[in-house]
Amino acid sequence: xxxxxxxxxxxxxxxxxxxxxxxxxxxxxxxxxxxxxxxxxxxxxxxxxxxxxxxxxxxxxxxxxxxxxxxxxxxxxxxxxxxxxxxxxxxxxxxxxxxxxxxxxxxxxxxxxxxxxxxxxxxxxxxxxxxxxxxxxxxxxxxxxxxxxxxxxxxxxxxxxxxxxxxx
Amino acid sequence: xxxxxxxxxxxxxxxxxxxxxxxxxxxxxxxxxxxxxxxxxxxxxxxxxxxxxxxxxxxxxxxxxxxxxxxxxxxxxxxxxxxxxxxxxxxxxxxxxxxxxxxxxxxxxxxxxxxxxxxxxxxxxxxxxxxxxxxxxxxxxxxxxxxxxxxxxxxxxxxxxxxxxxxxxxxxxxxxxxxxxxxxxxxxxxxxxxxxxxxxxxxxxxxxxxxxxxxxxxxxxxxxxxxxxxxxxxxxxxxxxxxxxxxxxxxxxxxxxxxxxxxxxxxxxxxxxxxxxxxxxxxxxxxxxxxxxxxxxxxxxxxxxxxxxxxxxxxxxxxxxxxxxxxxxxxxxxxxxxxxxxxxxxxxxxxxxxxxxxxxxxxxxxxxxxxxxxxxxxxxxxxxxxxxxxxxxxxxxxxxxxxxxxxxxxxxxxxxxxxxxxxxxxxxxxxxxxxxxxxxxxxxxxxxxxxxxxxxxxxxxxxxxxxxxxxxxxxxxxxxxxxxxxxxxxxxxxxxxxxxxx
Numbered sequence: 001x002x003x004x005x006x007x008x009x010x011x012x013x014x015x016x017x018x019x020x021x022x023x024x025x026x027x028x029x030x031x032x033x034x035x036x037x038x039x040x041x042x043x044x045x046x047x048x049x050x051x052x053x054x055x056x057x058x059x060x061x062x063x064x065x066x067x068x069x070x071x072x073x074x075x076x077x078x079x080x081x082x083x084x085x086x087x088x089x090x091x092x093x094x095x096x097x098x099x100x101x102x103x104x105x106x107x108x109x110x111x112x113x114x115x116x117x118x119x120x121x122x123x124x125x126x127x128x129x130x131x132x133x134x135x136x137x138x139x140x141x142x143x144x145x146x147x148x149x150x151x152x153x154x155x156x157x158x159x160x161x162x163x164x165x166x167x168x
Numbered sequence: 169x170x171x172x173x174x175x176x177x178x179x180x181x182x183x184x185x186x187x188x189x190x191x192x193x194x195x196x197x198x199x200x201x202x203x204x205x206x207x208x209x210x211x212x213x214x215x216x217x218x219x220x221x222x223x224x225x226x227x228x229x230x231x232x233x234x235x236x237x238x239x240x241x242x243x244x245x246x247x248x249x250x251x252x253x254x255x256x257x258x259x260x261x262x263x264x265x266x267x268x269x270x271x272x273x274x275x276x277x278x279x280x281x282x283x284x285x286x287x288x289x290x291x292x293x294x295x296x297x298x299x300x301x302x303x304x305x306x307x308x309x310x311x312x313x314x315x316x317x318x319x320x321x322x323x324x325x326x327x328x329x330x331x332x333x334x335x336x337x338x339x340x341x342x343x344x345x346x347x348x349x350x351x352x353x354x355x356x357x358x359x360x361x362x363x364x365x366x367x368x369x370x371x372x373x374x375x376x377x378x379x380x381x382x383x384x385x386x387x388x389x390x391x392x393x394x395x396x397x398x399x400x401x402x403x404x405x406x407x408x409x410x411x412x413x414x415x416x417x418x419x420x421x422x423x424x425x426x427x428x429x430x431x432x433x434x435x436x437x438x439x440x441x442x443x444x445x446x447x448x449x450x451x452x453x454x455x456x457x458x459x460x461x462x463x464x465x466x467x468x469x470x471x472x473x474x475x476x477x478x479x480x481x482x483x484x485x486x487x488x489x490x491x492x493x494x495x496x497x498x499x500x501x502x503x504x505x506x507x508x509x510x511x512x513x514x515x516x517x518x519x520x521x522x523x524x525x526x527x528x529x530x531x532x533x534x535x536x537x538x539x540x541x542x543x544x545x546x547x548x549x550x551x552x553x554x555x556x557x558x559x560x561x562x563x564x565x566x567x568x569x570x571x572x573x574x575x576x577x578x579x580x581x582x583x584x585x586x587x588x589x590x591x592x593x594x595x596x597x598x599x600x601x602x603x604x605x606x607x608x609x610x611x612x613x614x615x616x617x618x619x620x621x622x623x624x625x626x627x628x629x630x631x632x633x634x635x636x637x638x639x640x641x642x643x644x645x646x647x648x649x650x651x652x653x654x655x656x657x658x659x660x661x662x663x664x665x666x667x668x669x670x
Contacts, residue, residue, distance in 0.1 A: 019595050023337070030344070033359060040354045048620050050351035050358055053613045054344060061340045067333050075331075082331070086594045093389040098587055101382070101562070105579050113570070117563045124562065128389065130555035139556055147563055155220050157571045 013072040013082070020068040027062045031055060093128070100127060112162025117144035175522025178224050179530065185225045189527055192232040193534040199233075200240020201546045202557070203250040207237030208600070209380035211497040213564045215373050215504070216571040223505040224520065228527030230501050234494045235287055235477050235531040238437050239539065242279040242470055243546050247272060255437035255473035258445035262458060262465025269461055276404040278411060278463050279470045280539030282419050286471035287532040289420075290427040290478025295525045297431070301486040302514035310618035311630050315639035317612045320433035320489045322643040324601040331596045336647075338597040342605020343612060345370055353617055365577045372500045374569035374582040375606065379599045381565040382586020385558050387593065404540045407463070415467035418448045426472030430479020436492030436600065437473040437480075444472025478528065485521055486514055488611065493600030496607050504572075 034051040075082040100123060108116050122140035130136060151157040152167070161167040179185050192214070199210040211230050218226035241256030246263035259279060266275040308316065324339040348359040349369030360366040407415065422444040429440040448468025449458045458465045480491030481498075488510035490496035502509045507520075514521055538546070569582035589599050623629025630636050 015595075030359070037358055038356045040356060046625075047353045048617045048625070050354045050356040053616065054347045054358060057340055057344045057347070061337055061344070064333060064337045064340065068337075071331060071333055082596065085596060090594070091390045094386040094590065097386055097389045098590075101583055101586075105566075105576075105583055108576060108579065113567070117566070120562050120566070121559045124559040125555040128555045128558075130553065135553070135556065139559075143560060144563060147567060151216075151567055151571055155217070155571070157567075158574045160576070 011073070012069050015083070015086070016072065017069040020065050023065045023068070024062055027058050027065070031058050034058070096127060097124070100124065108160055108162070110163050112164060112166050113159040114144060114148050114166055115162060115164065117147060120144075171518035172522050175519035176526040178519065178523040179228060179526035182225075185228060185527075186530070188221075188225050188229050189232045189530055190534060192229040193236040193531050193538065196233040196236025196531075197240035197243070197535055197538050197542075197546055198549055200237040200253045200256075201243045201549050202552075203244060205557075205561070206253050206380065206384070207234055208376075208493045208497055208603075209384060209561075210237055211494055211501075212373070212376040212380050213561075213568050215376070215497065215501055216568040218501060219504065219572065223502070223507065224523045226505060227498060227501055227520075227524055230498045231481070231524050231528045232531035232534075234498065235474065235528055236535045236538075237494075238473050238477055239280070239283045239287075239470075239535050240546065242283065242466075243276065243539075243543050246275045246279060246466075247543075255441045255476075256469075257438070258441045258469035259466055259473075261445065262460070262462045265459065266461030266463075266466065271461070273405045274407075274411070274463075275461070275466055276539065276543045277406045278415065278466045280404065280536060280543075281407050282415065282422070282467040282470040283474040283539070284532050284536045285419050286423040286426055286473070286475035287478060288529065289423040290430065290475035291525055291528055291532070292478075293427045293431075294478040294481050294528075295522070297482045298486040298521055299514055299518065301482060302511035305487050305511040306515060308511070308635070309633075310615045310622065311633050312635045312639070314612060314615035314619050315630070315633075315636040315643075316487065316489065317608050317615060319639045319643045319646065320483075321605065321608055321612070322646040323433045324598075324604060334595070334597045335601040338592065338599070339601035339605035342602040342607075343609035345375070345602075345606050346609020347613065352614065363577060365573075365575055369610070370581065370606075371572060371578055372503075372606065373572045374578040375585045376497060376500065376603060377565045377568050378582035378585025379589035379603065381561055382582060383589025383593060383599065385561060385565075386586065386590040388554060388558055404543045406540065411463050414463050418451070418464045418467045419471045421447060421451065422468045422471035423475040426475030427479035429472070430476030430491055431482045433483050433489045433491060436494070437476040440476035440479075441469035441473035444468040444470075447472075474532075481524070481528070485509055485524070486511060488513075490604055490607060493603055496600070496603045499607055 034054050037051050040047070040049060072082040081087075104116050104119055104123075107119070111119065118140055121143055122136060125136050125139070148159065148167075152159050159167050179189070195210060195214070196207065199205045200207060210233055214230060214233060218229060221229075237253060238255050241251050241253030242259045242263065245251040245256040245260035246267050249260050249264040251257045251260050263275045263279060266272070321339050321343070322336075324335045346369070348366055350357055350367050357367055425444055425447055426437075426440040429443060430437070445465060445468045448464045449455055452458065452462070452464050454462060454464070476492070477494075480495045483489045483491045484495040484499055488499065488508070490499050499509055502513075507513055507517075565582060565586075566579055569578045570576065572578065592602070593599060619630060620627070623632075631640075
């Protein structure tokens with residue numbers, strides 16, 4: 001009584017199966033972490049233990065997640081497509097943008113906040129295809145300076161000066 | 169009467185506050201008009217600016233931005249068929265066709281009038297209902313609060329978005345994030361992974377900025393070449409007598425509907441707008457004209473989405489349960505300024521509630537002026553190149569996340585939240601439910617722990633309270649209705665059966 005592979009595929013949504021497995025793996029790891037919480041002293045032992053609530057929430061997430069690979073059936077019945085938002089592949093730009101942001105945040109302790117802001121305003125437009133230097137250069141200098149002045153001098157937020165010691 | 173006068177004078181008699189509200193309204197309309205930028209994002213980015221302000225102007229700014237942002241979306245929805253904000257999606261259905269046939273000024277006028285009417289009517293409900301609800305909520309003990317918070321979380325199932333299941337998962341993850349830090353009753357560290365900065369819990373601001381701003385930035389990086397067909401609006405005209413005769417019933421009905429939907433925990437302006445449009449169509453004598461530039465098709469969603477803003481403030485302030493994603497952020501602002509939103513806030517500092525009411529009321533009239541005079545200018549904001557706009561958002565996000573504690577870890581949290589938000593949204597997991605889960609998480613756990621102490625760790629003790637039982641019944645329906653509802657509807661309308669029964 002083996003099932004037709006096509007039929008099986010239509011019951012289980014492949015992408016959502018992967019999504020569900022990732023969530024379940026995260027739940028597994030987090031559940032394990034809850035078992036490593038410190039012991040509660042005897043004096044406080046009559047209270048709800050610290051791991052109880054997170055474990056309860058993790059179990060609820062895991063149970064709900066079990067329905068994710070099958071959810072497309074409900075949507076199909078309603079006549080809408082669960083894949084409409086993700087039917088296109090993710091383009092290259094979000095990856096590159098995220099990588100740039102990570103690199104800039106890594107650089108904050110070295111560059112300082114002001115230079116990092118200038119970096120964002122100079123590199124990101126170029127990365128996104130802006131080629132009008134007359135627009136980019138004043139923007140990359142004036143905008144971060146204005147923001148730094150507002151936060152540093154008026155709102156008195158301490159700015160990381162970085163190894164070059166550049167700050168307002 | 170004294171708190172009313174005191175509260176309103178806090179706003180009306182201080183030119184600085186009026187100026188801040190005006191600034192927020194301008195930012196709100198601007199942000200609302202820009203496709204991709206949303207009210208929650210703007211409120212999240214505004215949070216760090218308000219740290220140094222007094223609580224009244226800080227919260228007044230956010231409330232004003234919330235109202236104006238909801239309205240701003242209608243300008244671009246009508247003029248370029250690109251709703252600047254999700255609540256304006258339904259407005260584009262009739263607003264753009266009307267603008268296309270050369271009546272952009274009329275469409276903008278109907279939208280402005282309906283928005284202001286909806287907003288003002290909902291504020292009247294807010295000012296009456298919030299103290300009344302707070303008076304009831306004062307009788308709540310931890311078990312009732314626990315049940316109420318669970319009910320609010322269950323409402324995430326029906327929050328705007330495609331999937332009830334994914335919204336619930338998202339909300340539960342938010343609750344889990346809320347458990348990071350030291351456990352209040354035992355002092356045990358949870359999920360801190362050796363970072364001493366996390367012992368006080370995950371800071372709300374970086375998570376909110378990351379989810380709403382960085383997540384959207386990554387999303388927008390895929391649509392850099394999007395172009396919009398722009399329609400010129402020379403003058404915005406308030407509805408004339410014929411239009412008023414056509415739309416007044418729709419405006420009143422949608423205002424009531426929007427206020428009610430706003431009051432429901434977790435439901436927001438987008439749901440209100442869509443329901444406002446559907447109801448306008450259902451009651452209209454000109455159903456066939458919907459989608460071709462029908463005035464009721466603009467008035468319905470606009471009155472409803474702005475009415476939801478006043479409605480959403482009711483549970484936020486009276487119960488401490490956010491009525492929408494944006495009010496969740498206003499709740500965070502209140503907490504940051506040392507307030508504990510809920511019945512005690514309403515009872516002990518009523519002037520504060522009236523001050524917020526005053527700020528929202530002024531905001532509504534300000535955007536009436538802006539809508540009439542400045543719609544043409546605001547439609548031009550879409551000319552700002554995305555390649556410049558979004559780097560500016562990144563700068564504000566980085567500084568905003570960093571500024572609240574001057575800690576680089578918060579910038580990392582923002583970035584991680586942003587990347588997670590981008591992935592979550594792509595796979596249909598709502599961001600607003602996560603935020604609401606994060607905010608309600610600690611309330612749920614605290615109330616649950618206190619209840620268990622009250623009932624000697626006996627869970628069944630919770631059912632001794634009829635209010636708790638009532639909330640649990642509502643929770644049950646709210647959880648299962650999104651799944652059972654379509655089945656029930658199908659059974660009721662099954663051909664033959666329904667007819668026979670009727």
